[in-house]
Amino acid sequence: MAEKLLEIKDLKQHFNVGRPNLVKAVDGVSFDIFKGETLGLVGESGCGKSTTGRSIIRLYEATDGQVLFNGENVHGKKSTADLKKFNRKMQMIFQDPYASLNPRMTVADIIAEGIDIHGLAKTKKERMEKVYELLATVGLNKEHANRYPHEFSGGQRQRIGIARALAVDPDFIIADEPISALDVSIQAQVVNLMKKLQKEKGLTYLFIAHDLSMVKYISDRIGVMYFGKLVELAPADELYNNPIHPYTQSLLSAIPLPDPETERTRTRTAYNPSVHQYKEGEELQMREVKPGHFVYCSEAEYNQYKLQYKS
Amino acid sequence: MEKLLEVKDLKVSFHTYGGEVQAVRGVSFDLYKGETLAIVGESGSGKSVTSQTLMKLIPMPPGEIKGGQILFKGQDIVPKTEKEMQAIRGKDISMIFQDPMTSLNPTMRIGTQIMEVIIKHQDISKEKAKERAIELLKLVGIPMPEKRVNQYPHEFSGGMRQRAMIAIALAARPSLLIADEPTTALDVTIQAQILDLMKELQSKMDTSIIFITHDLGVVANVADRVAVMYAGEIVEMGTVDEIFYDPRHPYTWGLLASMPSLDNDGETELAAIPGTPPDLTNPPVGDAFAPRNPNALAIDYEQEPPVYQVSETHFVKSWLLHPDAPAVEPPASVKEKIRPLSTNFDIPVLVKGDL
Numbered sequence: 001m002a003e004k005l006l007e008i009k010d011l012k013q014h015f016n017v018g019r020p021n022l023v024k025a026v027d028g029v030s031f032d033i034f035k036g037e038t039l040g041l042v043g044e045s046g047c048g049k050s051t052t053g054r055s056i057i058r059l060y061e062a063t064d065g066q067v068l069f070n071g072e073n074v075h076g077k078k079s080t081a082d083l084k085k086f087n088r089k090m091q092m093i094f095q096d097p098y099a100s101l102n103p104r105m106t107v108a109d110i111i112a113e114g115i116d117i118h119g120l121a122k123t124k125k126e127r128m129e130k131v132y133e134l135l136a137t138v139g140l141n142k143e144h145a146n147r148y149p150h151e152f153s154g155g156q157r158q159r160i161g162i163a164r165a166l167a168v169d170p171d172f173i174i175a176d177e178p179i180s181a182l183d184v185s186i187q188a189q190v191v192n193l194m195k196k197l198q199k200e201k202g203l204t205y206l207f208i209a210h211d212l213s214m215v216k217y218i219s220d221r222i223g224v225m226y227f228g229k230l231v232e233l234a235p236a237d238e239l240y241n242n243p244i245h246p247y248t249q250s251l252l253s254a255i256p257l258p259d260p261e262t263e264r265t266r267t268r269t270a271y272n273p274s275v276h277q278y279k280e281g282e283e284l285q286m287r288e289v290k291p292g293h294f295v296y297c298s299e300a301e302y303n304q305y306k307l308q309y310k311s
Numbered sequence: 312m313e314k315l316l317e318v319k320d321l322k323v324s325f326h327t328y329g330g331e332v333q334a335v336r337g338v339s340f341d342l343y344k345g346e347t348l349a350i351v352g353e354s355g356s357g358k359s360v361t362s363q364t365l366m367k368l369i370p371m372p373p374g375e376i377k378g379g380q381i382l383f384k385g386q387d388i389v390p391k392t393e394k395e396m397q398a399i400r401g402k403d404i405s406m407i408f409q410d411p412m413t414s415l416n417p418t419m420r421i422g423t424q425i426m427e428v429i430i431k432h433q434d435i436s437k438e439k440a441k442e443r444a445i446e447l448l449k450l451v452g453i454p455m456p457e458k459r460v461n462q463y464p465h466e467f468s469g470g471m472r473q474r475a476m477i478a479i480a481l482a483a484r485p486s487l488l489i490a491d492e493p494t495t496a497l498d499v500t501i502q503a504q505i506l507d508l509m510k511e512l513q514s515k516m517d518t519s520i521i522f523i524t525h526d527l528g529v530v531a532n533v534a535d536r537v538a539v540m541y542a543g544e545i546v547e548m549g550t551v552d553e554i555f556y557d558p559r560h561p562y563t564w565g566l567l568a569s570m571p572s573l574d575n576d577g578e579t580e581l582a583a584i585p586g587t588p589p590d591l592t593n594p595p596v597g598d599a600f601a602p603r604n605p606n607a608l609a610i611d612y613e614q615e616p617p618v619y620q621v622s623e624t625h626f627v628k629s630w631l632l633h634p635d636a637p638a639v640e641p642p643a644s645v646k647e648k649i650r651p652l653s654t655n656f657d658i659p660v661l662v663k664g665d666l
Contacts, residue, residue, distance in 0.1 A: 044498040045469075153587050183353040184525055188569035188583035195580070210498060213528075217571035217581070254503040256528030258570055259648070260551045263532040268503050 005172060005204050006033040006056070011065035013048070013055045025051040027228035028065070030286065033172070038198065038205040040219030040236065042212055042251070048228040049208050053174045056206070057090050069172070088118055091165035095177035097157035101149040107160055108145040111135070114168040134163040138193060155186035162193065166201075174206045179214060191218055212255045216240055221292075224248045230286065234293040244295045244305050247271045276301065315486060315519050316342040316365070321379035323357075323364050326372060330592045334360040336543035337379070342487070347513065347520040349530040349551075351566065352540035355588050358523050361540070362489045365521070366404050367396050383487070402432040405480040409492040411472035415464040421448075421475050422460035428482040447478040452508060470501035474508065481512060488513075489521045494529060506532055527570055531555060536624070539563050542589050542599035549625035556650045558641065559619075559627040562600045568642040582642040598630065606631075606639045619659040622652065632659040 013026040026048040033039050041049045055062045058074055067074040074086055091114075094100035101110055108131045112121075121127035132142050138159040149157060158178060165173055175194070179187040191214060197203060209215045215222060216236050223233040224247065232245040243249045250271035257263060278284065282298040289295050289305045297305065323335040335357045342348050350358045363369050365381060367388065381388040383403065391399070405428075408414040416424060425444040429435060435443070441460065448456035451474040464472055473493060480488055490509070494502040510533060513520055522533055530537055530551070537554040539547040539562065547560040558564055568582035586603040589595050595602065601611035610630050619632040630636055640646065 044500060155587065184527070185353060185565060185569050185584035186587075188581040189585070192580050192583055212499065213571050251500060254499045256499075256502070256506075256526065256532045257572070258527035258531050258555065258567060259572075260531045260555050263528075266532075268507075271500075 002034040002036060004032045005035045005070065007066070007068040007071075008032070008052075008056065009066040009068070011052065011055060011067060012063045013051050013060055014063040017063065024228050026055060029225075029228075029230045030065075031223055031230060031233055033204060033206060035171075036198075036202055036204055037220040038207055038218055040215035040222040041206060041208045041225060042210060042215050042222060043225035044210065044251075047225045049225050050176055052225070053092070053176050053206060053208050057092055057174055058086070059092075084118065088114075088168045089170055090172045090174070091168065091170040093158075093161050093165050093173060093175040093178045096181055097154055097161055098149075098181070100161055101157060103149055106146050106148060107135075107140075107152075110149070110160060111145075111163050111167050114164065118168055120168065130167070134167055137166065137197070138163045139189075153186075154182050155189055158182060158186075158190050159193065162190075162197070166197065170203070172204045172206070174208070176208045177210070178207075180209065180211065187214065194218065212251065213257075224251065229296060231296040232294065233286070238290075238293055242293070244289060244293070244308075245297070246275055312343040312346075314341050315344050315384065317380070317382040318361075318365070319380040319382070321361065321364065321381065322377035323360055323369065323374060324377050325374050327592075333377075333591050333594055334543055335364065336591075336594060338540075338543075338545055339379075340538055340545065340548065342519050342521065344486075344519055345513070345517045346535040347522055347533055349522045349524060349534035349537045350540055351523075351525060351527065351530055351537060353525065353588055355591070356540040357543040357591075358540045359491055362406075362491055362521055362523055365487075365489060366400055366406060367391070367393075368406075398432075401428050401480075401485070402483045403485055404487045404489065405483070405485040406489045406491065407473070407476050407480050407493045410496050411469060411476050412464075412496070414476060415472060417464050420461055420463055421467065425460075425475075425479050425482050428479055432483040443482070444478075447482055448475070450481075450512070451475070451478045452504075453478075469497055470504060473497060473501075473505055477505075477508065477512070481516065481518070484516060484518075486518060487521070488518050489523070491523045492525070493522075495524070495526070502529070509533065527555075527566060539566070542594060543591055544599065544628065545626075546600065546628045547626065549622070553622065553625040553652060553654075556648055557621070557625070557652050557655070558645060558649075559621060559625075559632060560600075560629050561604045561606060561631065561639070561641075564641045564645045565603075567645045567648075572644065579643075582644065608636060618662040620656070620662050621659050622654045622656055625655070626662065627659070634658070 009030050011026055011029045015023040015025060029052055043049045054060050056067050062075045111131050111134055112127050115121050115127055115130055121130055131145055135142060135144055140159055179190050182190060207215060207218055219236045222236050222239045223230050226247045232248045243252050250269045253269045278298055284296060284298055286294045286296050287302045290309060295305060319339050321335055321338045325332045325334055338361055352358045376389055422441060422444045425447055426440040429440045429443050445456045445460050448459055453459050453471060453474055467475060494505050497505060524530060534551045536550050538545045541562045547563050558567060565584035569584060571581060584603055589599055597613050598611040598616050601607040608630055616628050616630045618626055618628045620626055631639055
């Protein structure tokens with residue numbers, strides 16, 4: 001298997017620690033991301049998928065656990081220079097293209113902000129050339145550089161967001177619901193662009209979304225989150241054809257498909273956490289049911305899942 | 312079947328500083344009793360304006376109904392005054408909005424908000440109205456309705472709020488329910504529940520539903536018939552099978568092809584529709600979709616396409632159905648699903664007038 005770019009070990013992100021309204025948004029999540037792959041992260045709103053993304057890039061200070069990027073811990077005490085190094089390698093594309101671009105800055109300044117901070121351009125001319133090149137990469141024109149965000153449509157703004165993320169030549173991009181705010185026809189444009197860029201630049205993506213059919217399309221592997229925990233992690237096809245965790249099964253049964261006939265005959269399964277009937281003291285953890293296919297379960301369930309697999 | 316609503320050549324414009332925006336440019340459709348009509352299209356295609364005009368909810372000015380008729384149970388709504396409309400809203404036609412967070416009053420108890428509709432439209436005592444509110448909450452599947460009726464919206468989850476919205480909308484037993492992206496803000500699992508609930512209530516109450524959405528998966532699930540809107544016009548209309556298994560308009564193809572299917576392996580590129588929707592201050596001459604259509608014909612840029620009828624229920628506004636038009640293949644992912652429908656005419660028939 002390819003080399004690991006990112007290792008997330010028992011990441012915990014709690015809010016309001018020490019107060020009665022403690023929220024365990026992410027509660028012990030571990031997974032790896034390999035170089036050049038796209039890992040999809042799905043789940044309902046409030047399951048902690050966005051928080052996981054934000055903790056990885058250190059927008060939040062993690063409560064516990066480690067995020068190893070190329071073997072080095074992202075969290076913990078860091079000098080400004082070290083931080084800069086990480087920020088250059090890891091970038092983020094945000095959900096709302098309306099809120100994530102500064103309305104008072106021109107597109108050129110938005111895209112070049114990272115270039116300026118990291119001192120990647122020596123002269124003004126070089127800086128603008130980089131901006132033009134980035135605009136061309138994401139399918140916008142040179143002339144767009146001096147305009148302001150409000151002059152663009154949602155899809156175009158998301159392209160600007162992508163250009164900004166690419167400006168510092170990152171290895172790893174976290175895309176937090178990058179297409180949820182866009183129209184169907186525009187969604188496909190942005191997803192195609194992201195796939196193209198990945199091929200050309202060898203990028204690694206963490207793609208966070210709740211639109212399962214799009215996630216399936218773009219991802220190599222998919223992780224399903226439920227209440228701050230990763231409950232299943234498997235290659236995309238495997239997850240869709242062979243969902244093991246009851247929550248994954250219920251999630252998959254709820255996706256509406258653009259086909260009237262399958263819709264007429266669809267049966268939905270609801271997820272009821274009590275089906276597990278965990279006994280006290282049972283150890284719950286991610287267990288590998290099949291090579292590459294992990295499920296969060298107890299020992300007894302693990303044996304049962306394995307049996308199911310064989311038959 | 313009995314016609315509940317007839318919309319004829321409806322035109323709606325907004326007067327802005329940038330000029331007159333022609334949001335709806337001649338839309339006609341019928342709605343039968345007990346059926347669900349889905350209106351799909353991108354943002355800015357005029358689907359929400361069309362539906363809001365049916366209840367005359369668009370602010371006038373800047374909005375203006377430039378022409379056309381909306382016949383509800385045979386009566387034209389267009390010339391009605393605000394006062395007359397207030398008697399219709401909520402009683403005969405009601406609406407569910409996209410965002411249950413902002414469309415409920417945060418300072419009023421859920422029960423009071425339901426009772427408001429009942430008391431307004433029925434001569435009924437407060438106690439009776441409350442009983443009815445509890446019944447309604449039970450009907451939309453809210454547990455412990457006796458307790459919930461006294462709670463405020465912030466004590467409800469997103470899915471529960473949308474259920475409460477449905478309860479309010481159905482309180483006076485309207486014959487037409489307009490649902491404007493009712494599940495867009497919800498998670499898939501909750502969305503599934505709400506869609507099931509709406510279908511169940513529809514069969515119980517025999518309500519007609521106009522369902523506005525851009526999610527074709529949802530359309531396939533709920534709709535009997537589908538109208539596809541683009542740039543303020545209906546470009547294709549047919550039964551749900553006709554739209555999904557025998558689409559004829561290139562824009563419908565584009566919409567269908569840009570959604571990945573679950574058996575797509577991720578190797579083939581998605582067929583995105585290039586470009587962006589047109590500016591409706593100066594609507595394009597000819598076919599509005601032509602600039603984004605890779606197979607546009609020369610005539611598309613000159614003359615507005617006529618409407619062709621493919622079957623009793625299937626209408627398409629495109630030059631592609633003209634006998635002299637070259638044969639254009641739909642994208643592969645759409646073609647896979649195309650199947651011959653027995654209800655189709657031998658050849659498409661030209662229809663006089665607009666959709």
